[in-house]
Amino acid sequence: MTPYVLTVDAGVRDLRAADHLLHSLAAELALPEDAFGCTHLVRGERPRVALSLTLPSESLLRTAQERLAAGGHEVAPGIPDAVGRAVLYPGASALTGTLTIADVLSRSAITRVTVLGSRDQPAPDTVLLTGDHVRPVWQGGELVLTAMPAVGGTLVPFEVPDPTPCCADH
Known part of the structure; x- marks a missing residue:
């Protein structure tokens, strides 16, 4: 799979809420079984939990970016770090x-x-x-x-x- 990755910063502050949001986004976006959804701890002035989505196609990536941005989420290309905690993954x-x-x-x-x-x-x-x-x-x-x-x-x-x-x- 060629990874098409984006980061979602929804201002979530705890893992439980981040897990819930990932599951909600997966349902809302109708993500396929081979998509990955991870949490990433962001430290610094504004500690929070960012989300990353790794999608199987560029068209799905573009659709997800548009729908997430329209929903008021801050969306950026790539992942925040390489050590994400997987919530959504194949299997x-x-x-x-x-x-x-x-x-x-x-x-x-x-x-x-x-x-x-x-x-x-x-x-x-x-x-x-x-x-x-x-x-x-x-x-x-x-x-x-x-x-x-x-x-x-x-x-x-x-x-x-x-x-x-x-x-x-x-």
Whole structure:
């Protein structure tokens, strides 16, 4: 796929809202299954979460740019950085429930799974409890899912859908 990429800056300040916006935009724009939608943390004077869309054709890119700009979104060509957190990607909808690492790699655009605290790749038959929330990140041109050990020798994605805010008990 020749990438046609744009950045959307909608002034979103948290990942949950950015995920929701990406899903809404994908539905509104009728994005195909092979499109990618990522979040990017923007630091500096105005911290926020920017979105990037990687689309399969120039005509879809032009249509998306026009419709997003007409909807009041700030749109720019390219991506904000090379380490986006993927929310929309080929096969994302198939990564629900309990899967093996082999399933994850064969059903989606994820090319590698790493485990926190381990230098070794997990075995293909290792079980991943997805929690229906799988957010890989781009690392060196690969879409990589970071997982962590869980009960009974299983794995879970490092990112959980509803994290406890820091200092929530204070």
